[in-house]
Amino acid sequence: MPADTTATPPTTGAPARDAEPTATGGARLRAVLGRWEALLIGLLVLTAVFGQGISSEFLTGDSFTTGSLDLSEVALMALALTLVIVAAEIDLSVASVLALSSALMAELWNGGMPLELIMPICLAAGAACGAFNGLLVTRFGLPSLAVTIGTLALFRGLALVVIGDESVTDFPANYTDLAFGNFAGTFVPNTMVLFAILAVAFGVLLHATPFGRSIYAIGANEEAAYFTGLRVKRVKLILFTLSGLVAALAGIVITLRNSTAAANVGQGFELTAITAVLLGGVSIFGGRGTIAGVILALLLLGGIQKALLLSQSISSYWIQIVTGALLVGSVLGPNIARRVSEARRRGTSHTPEEGSTT
Amino acid sequence: MSAQAAAPPPAAEGARARRLTERVFRVRELGIIVAFLALVAVTGILEPRFLEAGSLRNLALNASIFAILAVGQTLVLVTRNVDLSVGSVLGLSAYFAGDLLSNHQGLPIPVVFLLGIALGAACGLFNGILVTWGQVPALVVTLGTLYMFRGLAFLWTNGTQVNAETLPDAFLNLGTDSVLGVPFLVLIALVVMLAVGQWLRDYRAGRELYAIGSNPEGARLAGVRSERRVLTAFVLAGALAGLGGVLFTARFGTVDATAGFGYELTVIAAAVVGGVAIFGGAGSVYGAAMGALLLGTITSSLIVLKVAAFWQQAAIGALLLLAIAFDRFVALRVEAALRRRSARRAG
Numbered sequence: 001m002p003a004d005t006t007a008t009p010p011t012t013g014a015p016a017r018d019a020e021p022t023a024t025g026g027a028r029l030r031a032v033l034g035r036w037e038a039l040l041i042g043l044l045v046l047t048a049v050f051g052q053g054i055s056s057e058f059l060t061g062d063s064f065t066t067g068s069l070d071l072s073e074v075a076l077m078a079l080a081l082t083l084v085i086v087a088a089e090i091d092l093s094v095a096s097v098l099a100l101s102s103a104l105m106a107e108l109w110n111g112g113m114p115l116e117l118i119m120p121i122c123l124a125a126g127a128a129c130g131a132f133n134g135l136l137v138t139r140f141g142l143p144s145l146a147v148t149i150g151t152l153a154l155f156r157g158l159a160l161v162v163i164g165d166e167s168v169t170d171f172p173a174n175y176t177d178l179a180f181g182n183f184a185g186t187f188v189p190n191t192m193v194l195f196a197i198l199a200v201a202f203g204v205l206l207h208a209t210p211f212g213r214s215i216y217a218i219g220a221n222e223e224a225a226y227f228t229g230l231r232v233k234r235v236k237l238i239l240f241t242l243s244g245l246v247a248a249l250a251g252i253v254i255t256l257r258n259s260t261a262a263a264n265v266g267q268g269f270e271l272t273a274i275t276a277v278l279l280g281g282v283s284i285f286g287g288r289g290t291i292a293g294v295i296l297a298l299l300l301l302g303g304i305q306k307a308l309l310l311s312q313s314i315s316s317y318w319i320q321i322v323t324g325a326l327l328v329g330s331v332l333g334p335n336i337a338r339r340v341s342e343a344r345r346r347g348t349s350h351t352p353e354e355g356s357t358t
Numbered sequence: 359m360s361a362q363a364a365a366p367p368p369a370a371e372g373a374r375a376r377r378l379t380e381r382v383f384r385v386r387e388l389g390i391i392v393a394f395l396a397l398v399a400v401t402g403i404l405e406p407r408f409l410e411a412g413s414l415r416n417l418a419l420n421a422s423i424f425a426i427l428a429v430g431q432t433l434v435l436v437t438r439n440v441d442l443s444v445g446s447v448l449g450l451s452a453y454f455a456g457d458l459l460s461n462h463q464g465l466p467i468p469v470v471f472l473l474g475i476a477l478g479a480a481c482g483l484f485n486g487i488l489v490t491w492g493q494v495p496a497l498v499v500t501l502g503t504l505y506m507f508r509g510l511a512f513l514w515t516n517g518t519q520v521n522a523e524t525l526p527d528a529f530l531n532l533g534t535d536s537v538l539g540v541p542f543l544v545l546i547a548l549v550v551m552l553a554v555g556q557w558l559r560d561y562r563a564g565r566e567l568y569a570i571g572s573n574p575e576g577a578r579l580a581g582v583r584s585e586r587r588v589l590t591a592f593v594l595a596g597a598l599a600g601l602g603g604v605l606f607t608a609r610f611g612t613v614d615a616t617a618g619f620g621y622e623l624t625v626i627a628a629a630v631v632g633g634v635a636i637f638g639g640a641g642s643v644y645g646a647a648m649g650a651l652l653l654g655t656i657t658s659s660l661i662v663l664k665v666a667a668f669w670q671q672a673a674i675g676a677l678l679l680l681a682i683a684f685d686r687f688v689a690l691r692v693e694a695a696l697r698r699r700s701a702r703r704a705g
Binding site for chain 2: 090136140145146147149152153154156157158160161164165267271274275278284285315317319320324325326327328331332335336
């Protein structure tokens with residue numbers, strides 16, 4: 001589990017990337033994409049074949065539209081969550097922040113405020129929720145798992161307090177159309193355009209800035225990061241704030257997309273978002289993972305869900321089972337692979353030239 | 359957390375340290391009891407009907423199933439793991455029990471209990487094997503099985519539900535009957551709590567759970583068979599969730615695939631509020647059960663006081679945050695006290 005600086009160094013976790021074989025075209029491709037991302041692409045192709053086998057509707061623009069729309073909010077939240085988990089923390093409260101933002105939006109709208117003013121307020125509220133998490137974790141030294149389980153209940157509770165059991169449905173059509181519609185006549189939903197923009201932004205932030213490098217450093221070894229002069233607490237505080245901000249944005253999106261607001265919106269989304277992040281190859285112990293991997297994992301999750309929904313013979317209840325199995329498998333698989341390769345290496349240790357054929 | 363601080367000092371020092379940390383524990387559990395009594399008193403003054411026997415009985419009944427789950431969760435939390443799948447396991451077992459009883463009328467009730475517990479234990483075994491043999495973090499495993507077990511329940515029920523009319527009366531009476539004035543459900547919760555509490559306190563295997571949680575590496579070096587113990591903790595937590603499922607059916611009669619949805623949150627909150635450290639090594643089942651009672655009472659008293667029910671969840675969240683902040687504060691103080699003491703000895 002993250003957030004415990006006194007914990008023993010993780011012996012489990014994502015596969016080691018340091019033992020990358022050289023030469024051969026396949027290996028070079030793997031070096032570019034990363035072993036995990038290559039595996040995800042393979043699974044995506046499998047899903048495509050499987051999905052097309054289930055229904056000829058699977059590989060159509062229409063199915064992408066509906067499939068990706070359903071995953072819009074989870075996808076947005078997974079981006080910011082990736083950064084949090086790379087820093088070896090966790091934020092379980094994202095779906096509750098989403099609900100709070102949605103409830104706030106509805107309540108202010110009922111109060112007669114224009115949406116142009118409401119949206120910044122919601123975003124600010126979300127950022128404040130994130131900062132609250134971040135302050136409890138960094139200033140009070142509390143484990144983020146416990147803090148965000150607490151705020152998961154707290155923020156959802158506040159959403160209930162704000163909106164009660166009423167639900168609001170009369171949002172202006174120009175905004176709801178924007179959230180529900182497609183981009184410029186294509187099959188790509190507007191929400192996915194928003195996701196793409198944010199994905200690029202978070203990708204650049206994580207992979208191409210000193211700030212992003214410091215996230216990896218903190219996630220890999222917090223103490224070492226601290227002693228090299230990184231401002232660990234401030235970085236973490238920023239990450240939690242970002243996570244809250246993006247969750248609030250997702251709250252706005254889901255409110256407009258469904259053109260309703262109710263306090264129980266998005267219940268359980270945090271689990272899907274975490275599944276996407278871990279399936280994307282981000283280590284739960286921090287310090288490892290890419291935005292590209294998370295995007296592939298989201299595509300995979302969306303593809304599997306859509307395939308099962310399209311299927312006539314397979315019950316859609318399987319979605320939950322498959323999602324859970326993927327989550328466990330994404331960590332279990334590499335562990336088993338490592339054990340097997342270790343056992344093989346031990347077995348052939350007396351002939352070292354043969355040992356490198358992995 | 360406090361036991362973590364108490365681990366290193368040598369023998370003579372250890373006794374004193376243990377006395378100190380034990381005192382802290384006792385104060386911690388006393389704090390919950392005081393909070394509980396204060397809450398009941400204040401609610402009772404504002405609304406005397408809250409103190410009537412029927413109302414208090416309901417309070418205890420509502421808390422019993424959560425208390426049983428919280429006891430199971432404590433076993434897992436103490437080893438520095440977590441079980442998020444308890445709500446889903448409860449759902450599976452609740453439907454299983456209802457399904458068994460309505461389709462096989464002659465089945466003796468104890469057999470249903472045993473089968474429900476066995477189903478829960480099997481789920482726990484699955485979790486435990488993935489955590490120990492698979493070396494997958496418990497957070498990931500149980501998040502995954504939270505989905506999988508719930509999905510299985512949906513697949514199994516296929517949209518149907520078990521109705522109270524199809525269940526034998528003898529079974530449903532278990533949910534409401536009393537023995538010597540104590541409701542049967544409460545009695546079961548008490549027995550579970552005392553048995554597990556004794557096991558954790560006085561038996562080697564129980565003590566080793568704490569050792570694993572407060573210092574995994576140290577426990578391994580001291581010859582504790584960590585994997586086996588952690589596996590045991592998960593199996594027991596699963597079995598107790600299975601028991602909770604059967605009791606759920608007895609109490610509510612009507613069961614569908616959503617039984618116990620979201621329970622994991624309340625259960626973990628109960629344990630943590632009751633003083634079980636979320637990073638292992640500290641806490642008792644008594645505290646956890648008291649935590650369950652306190653959370654249940656908050657919910658009931660908010661309803662009685664006609665505070666909008668919407669505040670319930672916010673209150674639970676706030677209480678959880680308060681509890682961990684308080685524990686952190688106490689742990690830091692104890693650590694400082696122990697350091698001062700050993701410094702004085704050395705000098």
